[in-house]
Amino acid sequence: MKIGELSKKSGCSIQTIRFYEKQDLFEACNRSEGNYRIYDASSLRALRFIKQCRSLDLTIIEIKQLLDTKNNPDKSCSSVNNLIHQHMVDVTHRIAELEELKLTLSDMASACTDDRKVKECGVLQLLEE
Amino acid sequence: MKIGELSKKSGCSIQTIRFYEKQDLFEACNRSEGNYRIYDASSLRALRFIKQCRSLDLTIIEIKQLLDTKNNPDKSCSSVNNLIHQHMVDVTHRIAELEELKLTLSDMASACTDDRKVKECGVLQLLEE
DNA sequence: GTAAAGTCTATACCAAGTATAGGGTCAACA
DNA sequence: TGTTGACCCTATACTTGGTATAGACTTTAC
Numbered sequence: 211m212k213i214g215e216l217s218k219k220s221g222c223s224i225q226t227i228r229f230y231e232k233q234d235l236f237e238a239c240n241r242s243e244g245n246y247r248i249y250d251a252s253s254l255r256a257l258r259f260i261k262q263c264r265s266l267d268l269t270i271i272e273i274k275q276l277l278d279t280k281n282n283p284d285k286s287c288s289s290v291n292n293l294i295h296q297h298m299v300d301v302t303h304r305i306a307e308l309e310e311l312k313l314t315l316s317d318m319a320s321a322c323t324d325d326r327k328v329k330e331c332g333v334l335q336l337l338e339e
Numbered sequence: 340m341k342i343g344e345l346s347k348k349s350g351c352s353i354q355t356i357r358f359y360e361k362q363d364l365f366e367a368c369n370r371s372e373g374n375y376r377i378y379d380a381s382s383l384r385a386l387r388f389i390k391q392c393r394s395l396d397l398t399i400i401e402i403k404q405l406l407d408t409k410n411n412p413d414k415s416c417s418s419v420n421n422l423i424h425q426h427m428v429d430v431t432h433r434i435a436e437l438e439e440l441k442l443t444l445s446d447m448a449s450a451c452t453d454d455r456k457v458k459e460c461g462v463l464q465l466l467e468e
Numbered sequence: 469g470t471a472a473a474g475t476c477t478a479t480a481c482c483a484a485g486t487a488t489a490g491g492g493t494c495a496a497c498a
Numbered sequence: 499t500g501t502t503g504a505c506c507c508t509a510t511a512c513t514t515g516g517t518a519t520a521g522a523c524t525t526t527a528c
Contacts, residue, residue, distance in 0.1 A: 291451055355515085
């Protein structure tokens with residue numbers, strides 16, 4: 211199949227697929243006579259794996275490490291488990307930060323609920339502090 | 340004061356101050372004979388305002404809009420209130436996304452708690468799906 | 469006088485794509 | 499046969515909010 215079909219089947223845009231290839235995340239495939247990229251079912255599987263990882267917010271570098279690990283089936287998988295664990299810690303931390311931000315924004319919002327003039331705006335006054 | 344002192348007092352790096360100036364977020368200031376930037380107390384206030392806004396994750400464009408609004412003290416402040424409100428909605432939404440991601444990561448982590456071989460790794464198996 | 473610290477501009481880099489320009493390929497249709 | 503339209507190609511620039519560097523100039527301290 212050509213890149214347009216792979217794009218539709220995978221849900222990745224055409225540019226993204228080419229981008230992954232350039233980043234050495236996605237193996238360069240065969241080309242047709244007219245220099246079109248030609249993919250098969252294994253390309254689709256590989257791309258779905260990448261997409262799954264990206265949906266977990268793994269970086270491209272981390273995905274490369276995962277792919278590298280996958281190529282050593284007899285090694286220990288602890289690096290994989292550590293990666294996921296560390297991501298959970300990071301996400302938890304980020305959620306806490308955002309919860310705090312939400313509180314601040316909420317306080318801010320309640321400083322000026324009605325429609326005033328700019329010079330009397332409670333929000334702007336808080337921002338000046 | 341020169342940029343180094345402003346940097347220390349504001350907590351913004353020297354590069355960041357120059358970056359804000361280039362983005363027209365922070366007014367270009369007077370220069371000394373040797374072409375050094377010379378700031379005063381009002382520069383510090385302005386910079387702190389920007390920093391406060393950035394700590395709320397407002398974008399540079401949004402901060403520009405706020406600054407523009409501040410220059411019209413007799414206009415309505417509703418755009419300010421809307422901005423803060425919309426940010427709260429966005430942050431709430433982002434938190435929900437991250438909570439879901441955390442759940443997924445948690446499920447994933449529990450698929451392989453012990454130290455196995457790569458080919459038996461529960462995490463990698465889940466990622467293949 | 470000189471060395472160190474501070475400042476200047478311009479430029480490149482980061483992540484993970486997205487968008488565009490300018491061109492080539494391929495199939496169908498008149 | 500010519501041409502239209504859909505699809506594909508590469509290369510490059512752009513996004514965000516800074517950070518980092520090179521190479522040069524200014525100021526300060528001794």
